[in-house]
Amino acid sequence: MALRGAVKNTFNVGFPRFFAGSISPLTEGLIPAVLESDEKEQQSSSLMVNAQKNLLESAAALGKVQLFNCNQRAFSTTSIASSLSPLRPSLKQTLLKRTTNQAIPLPYQIQRRQLNAWSPAQRYFVEGDHVINAEINRTFQFTGLDSGSFYPFVVYTVIATAIATVFMVLPWLVAPQRVDLDKSSAYECGFDAFGEARQTFSVSFYLVSIMYLLFDIEICYLFPYVMSHANPQMFWTMNLFLSLLVVGFIYEWGVGALEWRS
Amino acid sequence: MLWCIMAELSLIIGLIMLIVYGLFSLSSKDVNLCLSDCYFFCSILPIMFVLGSAIDFTNFYSSSFMGIVENNIIDYLLVLLTIIIMSSFKTFESKLLILMAFIGQFFMLHCCDLVSFYICLEIQNFSLMVLCGLQVRTNVELNLIGQRPLAGVESSIKYLLLSAFASGFLLFWFSVLYLQTGMTCLTSYFSTPNDFNSAPANSIIHMFILLALMFKLGAAPLHIWMIDIYIGVKRQLVLYISTAPKLSLIGFWLSTWHSVWTDFTILIFVAFSMIIGCFGAYNQPILRSLFAFSTVNEIGLMLMAIETAGFHSLLQHLSIYIVSMILLWNNADKRLFAIIAISLAGLPPLSGFFGKAWIFGTVCTGSLSGPYLGILIVSLFCTGLSLVYYLRVFRLFFMNQGSTGRPIQNQTIATLSARPLRRAYVNEFNTKLTSFCIIFLIFAPIFYIKPFVL
Numbered sequence: 001m002a003l004r005g006a007v008k009n010t011f012n013v014g015f016p017r018f019f020a021g022s023i024s025p026l027t028e029g030l031i032p033a034v035l036e037s038d039e040k041e042q043q044s045s046s047l048m049v050n051a052q053k054n055l056l057e058s059a060a061a062l063g064k065v066q067l068f069n070c071n072q073r074a075f076s077t078t079s080i081a082s083s084l085s086p087l088r089p090s091l092k093q094t095l096l097k098r099t100t101n102q103a104i105p106l107p108y109q110i111q112r113r114q115l116n117a118w119s120p121a122q123r124y125f126v127e128g129d130h131v132i133n134a135e136i137n138r139t140f141q142f143t144g145l146d147s148g149s150f151y152p153f154v155v156y157t158v159i160a161t162a163i164a165t166v167f168m169v170l171p172w173l174v175a176p177q178r179v180d181l182d183k184s185s186a187y188e189c190g191f192d193a194f195g196e197a198r199q200t201f202s203v204s205f206y207l208v209s210i211m212y213l214l215f216d217i218e219i220c221y222l223f224p225y226v227m228s229h230a231n232p233q234m235f236w237t238m239n240l241f242l243s244l245l246v247v248g249f250i251y252e253w254g255v256g257a258l259e260w261r262s
Numbered sequence: 263m264l265w266c267i268m269a270e271l272s273l274i275i276g277l278i279m280l281i282v283y284g285l286f287s288l289s290s291k292d293v294n295l296c297l298s299d300c301y302f303f304c305s306i307l308p309i310m311f312v313l314g315s316a317i318d319f320t321n322f323y324s325s326s327f328m329g330i331v332e333n334n335i336i337d338y339l340l341v342l343l344t345i346i347i348m349s350s351f352k353t354f355e356s357k358l359l360i361l362m363a364f365i366g367q368f369f370m371l372h373c374c375d376l377v378s379f380y381i382c383l384e385i386q387n388f389s390l391m392v393l394c395g396l397q398v399r400t401n402v403e404l405n406l407i408g409q410r411p412l413a414g415v416e417s418s419i420k421y422l423l424l425s426a427f428a429s430g431f432l433l434f435w436f437s438v439l440y441l442q443t444g445m446t447c448l449t450s451y452f453s454t455p456n457d458f459n460s461a462p463a464n465s466i467i468h469m470f471i472l473l474a475l476m477f478k479l480g481a482a483p484l485h486i487w488m489i490d491i492y493i494g495v496k497r498q499l500v501l502y503i504s505t506a507p508k509l510s511l512i513g514f515w516l517s518t519w520h521s522v523w524t525d526f527t528i529l530i531f532v533a534f535s536m537i538i539g540c541f542g543a544y545n546q547p548i549l550r551s552l553f554a555f556s557t558v559n560e561i562g563l564m565l566m567a568i569e570t571a572g573f574h575s576l577l578q579h580l581s582i583y584i585v586s587m588i589l590l591w592n593n594a595d596k597r598l599f600a601i602i603a604i605s606l607a608g609l610p611p612l613s614g615f616f617g618k619a620w621i622f623g624t625v626c627t628g629s630l631s632g633p634y635l636g637i638l639i640v641s642l643f644c645t646g647l648s649l650v651y652y653l654r655v656f657r658l659f660f661m662n663q664g665s666t667g668r669p670i671q672n673q674t675i676a677t678l679s680a681r682p683l684r685r686a687y688v689n690e691f692n693t694k695l696t697s698f699c700i701i702f703l704i705f706a707p708i709f710y711i712k713p714f715v716l
Contacts, residue, residue, distance in 0.1 A: 240271075240274065243278065244274070244278065247278045247281050247282060248281075250282065250285065251281050251282075251285050254285040254286075254288075254289055255285065255288065255289075
């Protein structure tokens with residue numbers, strides 16, 4: 001029961017109510033039905049859900065759709081208790097789930113996707129089945145750093161602020177400060193900030209800035225990669241991409257393009 | 263999944279190892295890390311790649327090996343061309359860039375999606391841009407032909423900017439197409455060609471996409487960059503630019519694009535290319551710009567062949583064109599030049615005649631109605647006129663030097679053409695190559711007329 005409490009809590013954290021307005025009435029009705037596995041609560045769920053369930057069951061009877069019982073598979077406490085470790089299902093179980101995953105009917109998939117998004121915008125990032133499975137099978141949410149909760153961002157903000165603060169405060173306290181004219185003047189890319197505009201300067205500035213730009217643009221690829229919860233193929237593709245980048249950088253370095261010639 | 267990408271993966275890993283090995287061999291004086299090994303690997307990498315992918319295809323489609331050879335004949339032509347061209351580049355970076363361009367070209371021949379086509383085009387174009395920047399002619403050379411100093415750099419920067427603009431244009435109209443249809447896969451366009459082509463908005467999109475593609479091919483109203491590049495960069499790169507990208511783009515057109523687009527707006531470009539390529543070549547002071555215009559003319563002919571004559575005559579003409587280009591830019595002799603000039607002009611004993619004759623012949627035997635008849639008349643007229651300037655070059659080559667006995671100091675065509683001939687870098691490979699090309703140009707007609715004689 002404590003476990004189930006945690007599950008409930010999870011979805012309260014992961015799925016804030018103020019976004020509920022943007023979700024279709026169909027899935028809004030479905031949410032309690034997924035969360036609560038008690039029969040009474042299922043009976044008290046809305047008519048629409050029941051109608052949909054009936055429809056799906058009749059379709060399954062006709063053999064058109066293989067019915068996937070979301071409630072039993074994901075949240076039954078008995079199956080969790082019967083497994084050896086409740087937090088991490090055994091390999092056999094995972095394999096079984098993988099084989100069964102392919103038969104999930106579309107309405108359930110959509111519903112699960114919308115469950116997993118903590119904002120309407122993030123719904124577009126949280127799409128892969130592996131993410132949804134992880135989300136549905138999760139037993140203890142709040143330490144989970146993978147997806148669906150706002151928690152990782154809180155951690156990120158705290159750590160980033162802490163590091164920035166340390167780097168700002170520590171030199172101020174520890175380092176000896178000898179201010180001269182050059183140090184206290186405004187810094188502008190190595191140029192004289194208030195000098196003549198039509199000064200000639202080294203082409204190497206361009207080279208360095210192009211290098212900077214290149215590696216800056218790679219971040220554009222890295223951010224969606226991180227946000228979209230990579231599957232193994234994507235992981236290795238990204239590794240390949242990054243290795244190409246690194247090899248290019250090594251070549252540039254080795255050829256001597258980065259050496260400063262004036 | 264893994265087996266499908268095995269060939270590509272091995273290519274990329276091989277390329278990475280090649281880069282690192284080449285870097286070490288460039289920087290060290292050790293005998294064991296020899297740069298010539300690197301060059302060797304560079305030249306066999308395309309072969310291994312194509313063989314690997316051929317085996318890949320055999321596994322997956324389980325057809326006969328010879329059938330695969332027939333289907334992918336353009337691949338093997340491309341590999342051959344890449345290796346031949348790569349042997350005339352002397353620096354490691356250029357070879358590497360040509361390999362990268364080869365990857366783009368190879369995948370362009372096989373891609374069936376707009377996005378993958380765009381990416382392949384960009385891989386090829388990036389490599390070409392960087393090559394144009396690397397292989398600029400020196401100021402001394404440019405001064406000799408009456409060009410400004412730094413004209414080569416200027417032309418490569420123009421090419422960079424214009425090509426980037428054209429790519430952006432292409433991408434934009436691809437996205438509009440995606441907006442209209444909701445798909446980027448060309449095979450899915452193929453399944454509904456009639457609905458797709460009949461919509462008026464889509465024909466506008468088609469025209470703009472065609473415009474960008476014509477820029478990449480160098481067809482006539484968009485040919486200006488090509489003239490500059492021909493003048494500004496070194497000979498081996500001119501050879502590369504005038505052959506390999508055309509081969510890959512036309513191969514893509516044949517394999518995928520033509521089954522999707524059945525619009526005839528391309529005939530406008532054909533007419534422009536024929537006319538401008540014919541009249542623009544007159545009074546060109548520089549031999550290279552003359553041949554640039556002649557390339558424009560040939561592209562017009564090939565585009566006409568795509569829409570009217572059919573693929574066999576197109577491929578035949580393209581291969582003859584490529585062989586004569588190889589001969590032209592590896593040229594070291596006036597007599598060889600005479601053969602190329604006759605072949606390019608399309609005079610009967612050489613194979614250039616048969617390439618053109620088959621295209622015109624197949625157009626004539628087809629339905630000659632409206633635009634086809636007009637384009638046929640225009641192209642025949644322009645081909646006839648272009649004889650004149652080839653023969654004029656021919657005359658200047660032999661007559662002027664015979665009469666004066668020394669190079670003329672003016673900026674005339676004889677001086678300009680004589681210089682690269684004397685400077686030509688002749689080695690064993692070049693000799694073999696040029697003799698092969700000559701034999702091809704002279705004896706190939708026998709194979710063309712054999713079915714009619716025997």
